[in-house]
Amino acid sequence: MKFKVLILLLWVIFIFTLVVAQGAAPQFIVEGSTTYERNRIIRLEQSLNFTQEPMPEGWETTIWPQDQFEKYVRDHNTPTGIAFTFLGLDHTYINEYFLIWANDQQVRFVLAHEAGHMICECHSEDKADAIARVLTGEDRPPLER
Ligand SMILES: [Zn+2]
Numbered sequence: 001m002k003f004k005v006l007i008l009l010l011w012v013i014f015i016f017t018l019v020v021a022q023g024a025a026p027q028f029i030v031e032g033s034t035t036y037e038r039n040r041i042i043r044l045e046q047s048l049n050f051t052q053e054p055m056p057e058g059w060e061t062t063i064w065p066q067d068q069f070e071k072y073v074r075d076h077n078t079p080t081g082i083a084f085t086f087l088g089l090d091h092t093y094i095n096e097y098f099l100i101w102a103n104d105q106q107v108r109f110v111l112a113h114e115a116g117h118m119i120c121e122c123h124s125e126d127k128a129d130a131i132a133r134v135l136t137g138e139d140r141p142p143l144e145r
Contacts, residue, residue: 027055032063033096040099044108048115048135056118059090061111066097082143085114087121105141112136 028045030038041061048055064072070081072093078084085092092114099107109132116131117123129140 027057027059029058029060030063031061033065033099037063037096037099040104040107041094041111044104045111047108048112049137050135052134053115053119053131056090056115059092059115059118061092061094063094063096063099066095069093069095069097083110083114085117087117087123090118102143103141105138106143109136109138109140113140 028042030041032038041063045059045061072078073080073084081095082098083092083094092111094110098110102110112132112135113128115135116128119131120127122128133139
């Protein structure tokens with residue numbers, strides 16, 4: 001009898017652990033580059049206003065070094081020097097070189113734009129920009145240095 005209670009207790013702990021682990025699962029993951037740039041991306045993502053648009057679940061972002069990023073977009077005919085997102089995977093890739101010269105306002109809008117693609121589940125640049133304007137509360141800042 002005591003053994004059954006122990007098994008039941010272990011099950012309760014096991015289920016509780018699963019629920020807590022699920023609740024604590026990270027919503028936004030950033031990989032690559034330096035701690036400074038990763039923290040910057042997290043800070044800028046957290047500053048976006050997701051009250052009117054749903055935040056993408058399990059959004060993953062990878063910062064690629066310039067040469068790796070540019071080789072990929074050249075080989076896959078992806079016309080961007082800044083960032084692109086795989087919609088089904090909710091995975092964004094960012095060119096580290098862009099992070100080096102862009103200011104926070106520019107990086108923040110690019111993150112919002114990529115989130116916009118995931119939210120509309122579309123490749124439309126206009127729709128992604130429209131959602132980015134809602135998330136940032138501002139227009140796309142000029143990207144010229
Ligand atoms: Zn876009």
